[in-house]
Amino acid sequence: MPGLPERLSAWLAAGAHGEMAWMAERTAERTAPAGLWPEVRSVVMLGLSYAPGTNPLDLLARRDRAAIAAYAQRRDYHEVVKGKLKELGGLLAARSGRPVKVFVDTAPVMEKPLAEAAGLGWQGKHTVLISREHGNWLLLGAIYSAAELEPDAPEPEHCGTCRRCLDICPTAAFPEPFRLDARRCLSYLTIEHAGPIPAEFRAPMGNRVFGCDDCLAICPWNKFAQDARATRLAARDDLAAPPLADLARLDDAAFRRLFAGTPVKRTGRDRFLRNVLIAIGNSGDRALAAEAARLLDDPAPLVRGMAVWACGRLLDRNACADLHARSGRGEADPHVLAEWRAALATRDEETPLP
Known part of the structure; x- marks a missing residue:
């Protein structure tokens, strides 16, 4: 993978990884497979399709519904892909007589450059791997082998x-x-970013509550992709377009039950409701203001702050002032206080909804 250490170093130096501190750790292992496992002589890269049955972009117009990234509407891919890798890796080890190790997105492995070098596809202009056969809907896994295997030719770029x-x-x-x-990417902001979403990115989030599929869904190479056939990766119907009102009512136990076994669970209830409240604020639906108002007294400051923001987007200043009198006067969190100041200063009864 020529030039990979330099590319990674420049990306990290620019701070483009945001709060993902783990990207700056173990860079020698990340950029050279032998740094992670000295015995490795070959890397086998594999992809599993999760191509959705419908266009994710269509959901963005349904402002009262939540848009969840296609990969997250399914069983957590880590366990599904890893199980398949172990099965295949065991076969490779038995036939070659050499040990193997398998990795799925949790070790310092740069799957996309490796997959490009292995001929699986190429990294598109959006940095995601694109396959001629599957478009850019691929979950990647790696088998590190101590066997000397004949390499495939790398896939050239076709953008x-x-x-x-x-x-x-x-x-x-x-x-x-x-x-x-990554600091500007909605996938990063809705999943990896722990604090309040910066104000400039809230309106562009629309109804996206976990991840963003826009750059993936628009790729013309997807015309060759077929719906994912892996049974254990089948999309859940209840996560295709869940009502924002229902999601706003999740307590921690209900959140864990709903998203058990999916990637969404890792964000935790508070961070997820932060995203849901931003979607409610973007909905333009005054009826949903009641759901946001109900969360003004939530124990989590992250949730309270975004509830204030959502109310400020949907209600006039007088209504926000009434809510503040009921729920905001004892507020001590500086972030939530800043949201109250903004909500009370920017709207009046004559201001049209955004």
Whole structure:
């Protein structure tokens, strides 16, 4: 993978990894497989399709519903892919007589550059791997083998002049083709970012509550992809377009039950409701203001702050002042206080809804 250490170093130096401190750790292992396991002589890269049955972009117009990234509407891919890798890795070890190790997104392995080098596809201008056969709907896994295997030819880039993935990004997260600034990416902000979402990114979030599929869904190579056939990765119907009102009523136990076995569970209830409340604020539906108002007294400051923001988006200043008199006067958290100040200062009864 020529130039990979330098590319990673420049990306980290620019701070484009945001709060993902683990990306800056173990870089020698990340950029060279032998740094992670000295015995490795070959890397077998594999992909499992999770192509959705419908276009994720269609859901963005349904403002009272939540948009969850296609991969997260299914069983957690880590356990599904790892099980398949162990099965295949065991076969490879038995036939070669050499040991193997398998990795799925939890070790310092740069799956996308490795998959490109192995001929599985190429990293598109949105930095995601694109396959001629499966589009960009692939979950990647790696088998490190101590056997000397004949390598496949790397897959050349086939994006040409197309820049649809760059142009559709709602937050301009791509400073240039083939480079992502995670700090502006809605997938990063809704999943990895722990605190309040910066104000400039809230309106562009729309109804996205976990991840963002825009740059993936627009890729023309997806026309060759077929619906995912792996039974254990089947999408759940109840996560295809859940009502925001229902999600706003989740306590911690209900959140864990609903998202058990899915990638969504790892964000935790408070961070997830932060996202749901932003979606409610973006809905333009005054009826949903009642759900936001109910959460003004939530124990989590992260939830309370976004409940204030949502109310400020949906209600006039007088209504917000009434809510503040009921729920905001004893507030001590500086973030929540800042949200109250903004909500009470920016709206009046004559101001139209956004």
